[in-house]
Amino acid sequence: MKVNQTDGSIRDEFVITGPSGEKVGVNGDRLKVDANLSVDNVTVSNVGITSVDGAAMESTGKYMPVKLTGSNVKETVLINNITVTPGSTIYQSSVNMTDCDFFRVIYENTVNTNYRIGVFQQNMSIGYAAILLAYDGTQIQGKDDQFPYSYPNASRNIWSKLYTPFCATAKFSFENQGGSEVTVSVKLVKLSRRGVV
């Protein structure tokens, strides 16, 4: 098992591949840990894999959520442990993303709920790019249909815009569409430029 950053033509960054080179997943996917494989040993080009909750990933035959860590993966906390009222939306101050790099938004919550994370340019004009991955510590919670698109506060489908660069000063929003309060943290993960790692 290894972590590859593939060539720029398909814009696959930090792809996790299996022993035979098959694509296993990308950052945020649940990774099946096979026998005799230790995730602790999976480190390539200064990018490591850890379980979301920091627990050792020694179990075999289980799917576990993973995220990439390392000096090439920069995280910015957008929302830190905020309890959002049902039906309400909060906004995050602008974040400079003008270097046209690739970003991912990681969402962590306390309870399952329907939600929408909006990513939009400071001037509210068209242009979005975000990769939305959700965890509750044990499994991915976010699904494509939980990020409905609506102009101008658009949240992109998780996978369809996975590799779109963002070249703007961005604002983020979080909407709790469920009927219960939810405590959330949202992180923006900036991936290294393609070919640099």
Add this chain to the structure above:
Amino acid sequence: MNFYDILDQVDEGYAINPYAAKTVNGTWIEGMISIDFLNEHFGQYANATEMIDATESEGLKLFFAWLRDQGKLP
């Protein structure tokens, strides 16, 4: 109760909510609230007291009390 009749829309379908979220320090953060959400879950109630009694959310309780204090809810 149709919340579209009593709330000012700051964005299409959304109104100001001074109690949209709360930090771990207990500070409330202003945001917006979906008017459709309010109509769906609280449109059947006639006054603020009934709405407050119908939710366990601290933020919503404060929001309805705030509307009552403003004279927008009986």
